[in-house]
Amino acid sequence: MITDNKIADELIIFGSGYLLSDFLDFCNLDKTDRKIIFLGDPYQVSYGRSDKSAICWEFMKLKFGNRIEQAILNDNPTFSEITTNALVCVEALRNERYNNLNFHQSRRFRKMDKESVLAELNETKSFSPDTMILTYSNEQAYDWNLRIKEIVIPGAQEPAEGDIIVFFNTARGVSPSDKSFSRYIQNKQFAMIRKTDCSKTREFQVEFKKHNFKIVIKEITINLFGCSEDLTVRYLDSYFQRTKGFKDIEEMKAIQKLKMIELGKFRTANPFISSPELIELCSNDEYNKLSVKYPEITARSLKSNRKIKTSSGEEQQLVDMVKNARSQYLERTKSLLENDMDSTYSILANLALIKYGWALTVHKAIPEKWPQVYVIANRRQGKNNRAYFSWVYSGISRGTDKVTLVDFQAINPYMNASISGPKQGTRLLDLFMSVPEENLNYVPELLLQRLRSVFADMGITIEHIKSSQYQERFRFILDDNFVDASFNYNGNGLISYPIYTKFKGEEFKQMINALIHAPNSLGKKSWLFLIGERKNTHR
Amino acid sequence: MIQEMTREGIKLTAIISNNWKDTLVLTGTAGRLVVEFHYDRRNTFTSIKAISCSDEEIWTKLKEYIKGDPEDVSGHENSI
Numbered sequence: 001m002i003t004d005n006k007i008a009d010e011l012i013i014f015g016s017g018y019l020l021s022d023f024l025d026f027c028n029l030d031k032t033d034r035k036i037i038f039l040g041d042p043y044q045v046s047y048g049r050s051d052k053s054a055i056c057w058e059f060m061k062l063k064f065g066n067r068i069e070q071a072i073l074n075d076n077p078t079f080s081e082i083t084t085n086a087l088v089c090v091e092a093l094r095n096e097r098y099n100n101l102n103f104h105q106s107r108r109f110r111k112m113d114k115e116s117v118l119a120e121l122n123e124t125k126s127f128s129p130d131t132m133i134l135t136y137s138n139e140q141a142y143d144w145n146l147r148i149k150e151i152v153i154p155g156a157q158e159p160a161e162g163d164i165i166v167f168f169n170t171a172r173g174v175s176p177s178d179k180s181f182s183r184y185i186q187n188k189q190f191a192m193i194r195k196t197d198c199s200k201t202r203e204f205q206v207e208f209k210k211h212n213f214k215i216v217i218k219e220i221t222i223n224l225f226g227c228s229e230d231l232t233v234r235y236l237d238s239y240f241q242r243t244k245g246f247k248d249i250e251e252m253k254a255i256q257k258l259k260m261i262e263l264g265k266f267r268t269a270n271p272f273i274s275s276p277e278l279i280e281l282c283s284n285d286e287y288n289k290l291s292v293k294y295p296e297i298t299a300r301s302l303k304s305n306r307k308i309k310t311s312s313g314e315e316q317q318l319v320d321m322v323k324n325a326r327s328q329y330l331e332r333t334k335s336l337l338e339n340d341m342d343s344t345y346s347i348l349a350n351l352a353l354i355k356y357g358w359a360l361t362v363h364k365a366i367p368e369k370w371p372q373v374y375v376i377a378n379r380r381q382g383k384n385n386r387a388y389f390s391w392v393y394s395g396i397s398r399g400t401d402k403v404t405l406v407d408f409q410a411i412n413p414y415m416n417a418s419i420s421g422p423k424q425g426t427r428l429l430d431l432f433m434s435v436p437e438e439n440l441n442y443v444p445e446l447l448l449q450r451l452r453s454v455f456a457d458m459g460i461t462i463e464h465i466k467s468s469q470y471q472e473r474f475r476f477i478l479d480d481n482f483v484d485a486s487f488n489y490n491g492n493g494l495i496s497y498p499i500y501t502k503f504k505g506e507e508f509k510q511m512i513n514a515l516i517h518a519p520n521s522l523g524k525k526s527w528l529f530l531i532g533e534r535k536n537t538h539r
Numbered sequence: 540m541i542q543e544m545t546r547e548g549i550k551l552t553a554i555i556s557n558n559w560k561d562t563l564v565l566t567g568t569a570g571r572l573v574v575e576f577h578y579d580r581r582n583t584f585t586s587i588k589a590i591s592c593s594d595e596e597i598w599t600k601l602k603e604y605i606k607g608d609p610e611d612v613s614g615h616e617n618s619i
Binding site for chain 2: 097098099384385413414415416417418419420421422
C-alpha cells in the first residue's frame with residue numbers, strides 16, 4: 001500500500017522521502033493518457049498513516065480534485081467460511097462499532113487456546129512451510145519462533161539445517177559452487193537453511209559515537225522458496241538474536257562506518273595517481289597541453305577532490321577532466337570491491353537481516369497469504385478500538401484454507417464492566433420516581449403524599465419539617481412519641497432509606513422503620529404502583 | 540438481553556438516561572431491581588451497579604445474562 005508519509009531515516013530514505021509523490025512524479029501523468037489504478041483494502045492494517053494512503057479517497061480527492069475516481073468492490077461473504085468471518089470485522093469497521101466481535105467456529109475456522117495449539121504442533125513434530133503463525137508484536141513472534149524451533153529440533157539454539165528463515169532486507173547471495181554467480185534476495189522472501197558453517201563466522205570491532213560495537217557475521221547456505229539453486233548468505237547475528245523487529249540504527253551506522261573504512265583502505269592501496277583512469281587521461285592531448293600550461297592547478301586537482309577556484313575557462317576544463325576521471329575511479333573501486341564476494345566491504349554491503357520464518361507479525365505478513373494460519377489474538381492493549389479490529393481482520397484474511405484464532409476472547413459490551421451488587425446499609429429506598437431533573441421540587445410533595453398513604457390509617461401524623469438540597473426531613477408523631485426522619489435523594493429521583501436524627505420512644509422508631517422498609521407487609525398498595533401513576537401524569 | 544428476560548416474567552418498568560449512564564427499573568413477580576449501567580464513548584459498559592434490590596432473583600438473572608457465555612451475547616445497542 002503506497003502512502004505519502006515522510007520517511008526521514010537516513011539509512012532508508014529513497015527519493016524525496018514521500019513515496020506516493022515520487023511515484024506520481026515518475027509516472028508523469030500530465031503528459032500522457034495513462035491511468036494508474038491503486039487497489040487496496042482500507043480496513044486492513046497499513047504501514048504508513050491510512051489517511052495519507054493512495055486508497056484514502058478524501059486524501060486523494062484533496063490532492064488531485066476531479067481527476068480521480070473511486071470504485072468499491074462488493075463484499076462476497078459466500079466466498080468461504082473465512083471470508084464470512086472476516087466480513088464480521090469489516091462490518092464493525094464500517095459502522096465504527098467496536099463493542100462486539102465474535103466468530104462462528106467451523107471446519108475452516110477454529111478457536112483454540114495456546115496449550116492445545118502447541119500440543120497439536122508437537123504431534124506433527126514438523127512445521128509445514130504452508131503454515132504461518134501471526135502475532136501482534138515482534139516480541140511475540142520471537143517467542144513463537146523459539147517455541148517452534150524447540151518443536152522442530154529440541155534443545156537447539158543456533159540456526160540449523162531445515163530451519164525456515166525470512167529476510168528483512170534486500171541482500172545478495174552467492175552460489176556456493178560458482179562464486180561468479182550471485183542473486184539478489186528480496187525483503188520478506190522465505191528460505192530453508194541447507195547448511196551452517198561456524199568456521200566462517202567473522203567478527204569486527206568498530207567504534208561509533210564513543211560506543212564499541214562488536215559486529216558478528218555468520219554464514220549459511222540456503223535454498224530460497226521457489227528457486228532451485230542454493231545460495232550462500234552472510235547475516236548479521238545481532239539482528240537475528242533481537243526480539244524487537246526494527247534494526248539498531250546505531251549499529252547500522254557503525255557498519256556503514258566500517259564499510260567506509262574498508263573502502264578507504266582499498267583506495268589507499270590503489271591510489272588515483274596510479275589508476276588506469278589517470279593513465280588514460282594522460283594519453284589525452286588536450287589534457288597534456290593544459291596540464292603543462294597550468295601545472296599548479298593540475299597538481300592541486302590530482303591531490304584531492306576538493307573544489308578548486310579557477311580563473312579561466314581552460315582552467316575549469318582541466319579541473320573537470322580530472323574530476324571526471326576521479327569519479328570513474330571511485331565508481332570502479334567501489335564496484336570492484338562490491339563484486340569481490342570475499343572482500344570485507346562486499347560482506348558488509350550485502351549483509352542479510354534474517355529471522356526465523358515460522359512466526360511473523362500481522363503487519364509484516366500483510367501482502368502474503370498462506371493455506372493455514374494461526375492468529376495469536378491475545379493482545380494486551382485495548383481491544384475496543386479500530387486498531388484491534390483491523391488487526392484481527394488482516395490476520396484472519398491471511399489464511400486461504402484454514403484459520404485458527406489462538407487465545408481469542410470474544411468482545412462484548414459487558415467485557416470490561418465491573419459489576420457491583422446492592423450495598424447493605426447505604427441501600428436506596430426501593431422506591432423509584434422518574435422525575436425529570438428540572439422538576440425535582442416535586443419530590444417533597446410526592447414523598448409526603450406517599451408517607452401519608454402508608455401511615456394515615458394508623459393515626460400517625462406526618463409533618464414536613466425541613467427541606468434542603470436533596471434532603472427532606474419529616475416528623476412522625478403518635479401521642480407523645482415522635483421520630484424525625486431525614487430522606488436523601490439524588491438527581492434521578494432515587495430516594496434513600498431515612499436516617500433518624502431525633503426520636504422519643506425506641507419502639508415507635510422501630511415500628512416506623514419497619515413500615516418504611518416493608519410497606520407491603522401491611523397490605524398497603526405498592527409504593528411503586530402509586531408512583532408509577534404519578535410518573536405517567538408527569539410525562 | 541432485556542427482551543430475553545421479559546420472556547421470564549421480568550419487565551422493564553422505567554429508564555432514566557443521563558450522560559453516559561442509564562438507570563433501569565426491572566420489575567419481577569416478587570420485587571424490583573434498580574440498576575445503573577455506565578458506559579463509555581466506545582459503547583461498552585464500564586460498570587453495572589445495582590442500586591436497590593427487593594428481589595434477588597432478578598439481580599441473579601441479570602448477572603447471568605451479563606456474565607454468561609459471550610458466544611450468546613449479540614447485537615447490543617448502547618442504550619438498552
